[in-house]
Structure formats: C-alpha cells, structure tokens
Amino acid sequence: MNSFDDIENGTLAHYEQTAESFWQGTRDHDVSQNIEAFLQALPETGPLDMLDLGCGPGRDLAAFKAAGHRPVGLDGSKTFCQMASEHSGCPVLHQQFLSLELDEASFDGVFANASLFHIPSAELERVLKQLHRALRPGGILFSSNPRGSSEGWNGPRYGHYMELEVTESFLEQAGFKIIHHYYRPEGQPRDSQPWLAILSQRQE
Secondary structure (H helix, E strand, O other), X not given: OOOHHXXXXXXXXXXXXXXXXXXXXXXXXXXHHHHHHHHHHOOOOOOOEEEEEOOOXXXXXXXXXXXXXXXXXXXXXXXXXXXXXXXXXXXXXXXXXXXXXXXXXXXXXXXXXXXXXXXXXXXXXXXXXXXXXXXEEEEEEEEEEEOOOEEEEEOOEEEEEOOHHHHHHHHHHOOEEEEEEEEEOOOOOHHHOOXXXXXXXXXX
C-alpha cells in the first residue's frame, strides 16, 4: 500500500521528467469548451480572481489573462511552475494538492482541468473542502477528469477515476452543488467520450 506522499511524489516525478514533451503535446489542445463553460458560470462583472489548479505549463492561464481576468496558477511540479510563469506572465504558486495553503474567500472561481483525478479518494473530500473555503460565496469550481470506476497507478501516474454519481457525492459532501455537466469530446457517442466536465457552485 502506497502512502499519500508516495502517490503524490511519484506522479509529480513523472511530470517533472516529461515537462517539455507535455508542453509540446498539450499546448495546442482545444479546451475552449471548458474555458467558455467556466467563464459563463462566473459572475458577469470582472476582472475576476481565479485559480488554475494544476496549471501545468500555463496554457489556460494565458487564456484567462487574455480574457481580462486575474488568474493565479498552482502546480506541484516546480518545472511546470517556472514554465507557466514564463508562458503566461501570471503569478504561480508551487504547492502540492495534498498540502494546499490557500487564503479564505480569495477566488471567484477554481479551474481544475485534468488535475483532481490525481488525488486519492481518501483525501479528495478534504481537498475539495479546502477549495470550497478558498472560494468566495457562490464561487464556481470547474473540474474535468477522465471517467471510470477505478483507482490506482496507470503507468507512472496515480489516478482516481469516477463517473458522475460518485463525483457528485464527493462534491456535495464538500459543500458544492453541481449546476451543469457534460461529456467530451463534444458530439461523440458516450462510449467515445472519456472525459466528464462538471461545473459546481459553492454552497454556504
């Protein structure tokens, strides 16, 4: 049985070792559907304070900044943090998901694209509660993760894969309410849509 430290450090080591190839392989991914869904769920007034949780090399940070907002990145990989800062010009926090240090009510939204599934199930509710605390009243949490019903190592990375009902239970226990969800890629049959995207709102 791996400790939580082993799980987190092992997964981060993979990203550290593959940082440049990860950037080259994902920099042109079209995640506009996710970004637009997140921005549409946020208050109309801006610029808004948002956290890109697991920002990687900074692709989405740059998009949020270009839209006129005040994004802050966060990643457990030191190399990703450096890359994200260079690519976006935004502040980036070097923090690991299992030891977050976020100020209370400091963000209007948290964008967690392909990141929360790396958190072990035994720690997920606690981390979600920390994100709940970091959001302002009515704040939005966006998450997009691979679907499934398994947990464990997938090669060098650890993953916890959930379908909608299980994910909703975790979110509700942490004080969130799902306001919208969809499957990706858009326009494909369900068995060809491996990604589940969820918009949740912070409840009081």
